Amino acid sequence: MELSRRGDYAVRAMLDVATRPADRMTVTKEIALRQDIPPIFLTKIVSSLSQAGLLRTYRGVAGGVALGKPADQISLLQIIEAVDGPIYINRCLIRRGECDRDRTCPAHELWVQAQGELLGLLANKSLADLARRAQELQQAPMAGFAA
Amino acid sequence: MELSRRGDYAVRAMLDVATRPADRMTVTKEIALRQDIPPIFLTKIVSSLSQAGLLRTYRGVAGGVALGKPADQISLLQIIEAVDGPIYINRCLIRRGECDRDRTCPAHELWVQAQGELLGLLANKSLADLARRAQELQQAPMAGFAA
DNA sequence: GGCAAATAGGATATAATTTATCCTTTTATG
DNA sequence: CATAAAAGGATAAATTATATCCTATTTGCC
Numbered sequence: 001m002e003l004s005r006r007g008d009y010a011v012r013a014m015l016d017v018a019t020r021p022a023d024r025m026t027v028t029k030e031i032a033l034r035q036d037i038p039p040i041f042l043t044k045i046v047s048s049l050s051q052a053g054l055l056r057t058y059r060g061v062a063g064g065v066a067l068g069k070p071a072d073q074i075s076l077l078q079i080i081e082a083v084d085g086p087i088y089i090n091r092c093l094i095r096r097g098e099c100d101r102d103r104t105c106p107a108h109e110l111w112v113q114a115q116g117e118l119l120g121l122l123a124n125k126s127l128a129d130l131a132r133r134a135q136e137l138q139q140a141p142m143a144g145f146a147a
Numbered sequence: 148m149e150l151s152r153r154g155d156y157a158v159r160a161m162l163d164v165a166t167r168p169a170d171r172m173t174v175t176k177e178i179a180l181r182q183d184i185p186p187i188f189l190t191k192i193v194s195s196l197s198q199a200g201l202l203r204t205y206r207g208v209a210g211g212v213a214l215g216k217p218a219d220q221i222s223l224l225q226i227i228e229a230v231d232g233p234i235y236i237n238r239c240l241i242r243r244g245e246c247d248r249d250r251t252c253p254a255h256e257l258w259v260q261a262q263g264e265l266l267g268l269l270a271n272k273s274l275a276d277l278a279r280r281a282q283e284l285q286q287a288p289m290a291g292f293a294a
Numbered sequence: 295g296g297c298a299a300a301t302a303g304g305a306t307a308t309a310a311t312t313t314a315t316c317c318t319t320t321t322a323t324g
Numbered sequence: 325c326a327t328a329a330a331a332g333g334a335t336a337a338a339t340t341a342t343a344t345c346c347t348a349t350t351t352g353c354c
Contacts (some may be wrong), residue, residue: 076257104285137250
């Protein structure tokens with residue numbers, strides 16, 4: 001019932017990229033430093049994000065990583081599923097027929113509902129939303145306590 | 148991001164008990180049979196549920212298990228947390244200060260929200276709700292397709 | 295009392311998954 | 325051609341989840 005480290009790292013890494021000046025690339029090692037993520041592990045995560053089209057990567061001396069598409073077209077769900085595969089909150093939701101009780105199990109219905117709400121939330125939150133919010137938080141860390 | 152087997156078993160076992168005649172006890176081994184749960188593993192789960200007060204257990208020849216309180220006073224959240232401990236959907240929510248970015252991390256806010264919705268859903272669904280629904284499903288398995 | 299059937303609980307095994315690193319290769323730049 | 329970056333395969337290390345075994349305790353019944 002807990003997000004994997006990989007998923008958490010992926011979100012933070014994407015947010016890191018999204019909040020840098022868009023015209024300059026950054027480099028995986030620097031993201032790792034800033035976000036306190038094991039560097040070699042992050043290269044794997046970046047690779048998954050790249051394969052999903054969420055990051056674009058460039059090899060070589062002047063290489064690095066940049067967003068693969070506009071931040072408002074990247075959902076949190078996409079990020080997490082890129083590194084962890086499809087989310088399901090119970091085994092019986094992996095695919096229809098996984099559990100032979102589907103039709104008569106009231107718990108099954110509950111999992112369907114809970115999963116729907118969770119995925120909905122993550123699908124409707126974009127990286128752009130988070131980046132915007134990051135800026136607010138940085139400019140007014142004490143928001144709510146202003147004189 | 149997935150419910151443990153233990154949690155799933157716990158919910159199904161509680162539902163099993165709740166849908167039996169209230170005046171007669173059942174026995175762990177039979178629950179395991181009906182619900183297709185590894186019997187010895189289930190004894191551990193029953194033990195946790197008992198310690199949480201959700202089941203009452205009786206030793207000896209005529210022993211068995213029964214609900215520890217009325218089904219409408221048992222939430223799905225209670226059941227799951229009884230066997231899996233407190234739910235948190237990301238490490239940074241284990242306790243305040245777990246992550247030193249709390250104050251400035253926009254992702255943190257998202258996790259708080261997502262967790263709130265998930266826990267709310269589970270806290271508001273009672274075992275009685277599930278039991279009622281179980282009865283409906285059994286009486287009219289093709290509900291929606293009736294002539 | 296003694297047997298049988300049930301839960302209680304500690305210890306431990308087994309398996310699966312997650313997290314992380316290492317090493318080599320490929321690509322690009324200056 | 326040296327350097328800096330990502331790509332990817334193999335593998336190690338750690339953690340967690342799942343499950344079983346064994347012994348003890350409780351209870352009912354003959």
